[in-house]
Amino acid sequence: xxxxxxxxxxxxxxxxxxxxxxxxxxxxxxxxxxxxxxxxxxxxxxxxxxxxxxxxxxxxxxxxxxxxxxxxxxxxxxxxxxxxxxxxxxxxxxxxxxxxxxxxxxxxxxxxxxxxxxxxxxxxxxxxxx
Numbered sequence: 001x002x003x004x005x006x007x008x009x010x011x012x013x014x015x016x017x018x019x020x021x022x023x024x025x026x027x028x029x030x031x032x033x034x035x036x037x038x039x040x041x042x043x044x045x046x047x048x049x050x051x052x053x054x055x056x057x058x059x060x061x062x063x064x065x066x067x068x069x070x071x072x073x074x075x076x077x078x079x080x081x082x083x084x085x086x087x088x089x090x091x092x093x094x095x096x097x098x099x100x101x102x103x104x105x106x107x108x109x110x111x112x113x114x115x116x117x118x119x120x121x122x123x124x125x126x127x128x129x130x
Contacts (some may be wrong), residue, residue: 037063038096040123043130047096058099060122062130068111070099070122077108086111088125100126 034049038060050057059075062068069080073091080087088111090102100123107116114129 036096040100040130041127043127045126045130047099049096056094058093058096060096060099060126062126068126068129070126072099073105077106080108080110084110086114086116086129088116088120088122088129090122 032051034051036047038045038047044063045060046063047060048058055074057072057074059069059071061070067083067085069075069085069087071087071089072093073089075087075089077087077089085108087108088104089106090099091105093099093102100121102122104116104118104120104122104125107118111125111129116125116129120128
């Protein structure tokens with residue numbers, strides 16, 4: 001796995017727009033966003049960590065369409081259903097490595113149709129669907 005760090009400080013306006021679009025349950029603006037490029041089996045993914053008060057939101061997203069998401073338990077599967085995205089949810093994670101090694105706890109209907117299943121590891125999910 002190849003990982004490249006990209007860290008950026010963002011202002012409240014950008015943070016609110018970003019958080020509202022991707023994570024509608026986030027009400028407070030974020031002051032810090034960490035992003036990395038992760039390569040798995042020759043496929044590129046954008047990994048995003050949004051630091052909030054008391055927790056962090058984590059997501060890994062394919063860099064090409066159709067969008068494939070692996071996200072922490074803060075993200076609701078219904079959002080992926082609305083846009084017909086492939087989404088796998090992992091819980092109890094605090095880093096991108098944790099996400100890749102964690103077992104999938106829930107998947108969207110589209111992800112299930114593409115071969116994803118509850119219980120598979122995050123890494124396998126991304127390699128299969130990404």
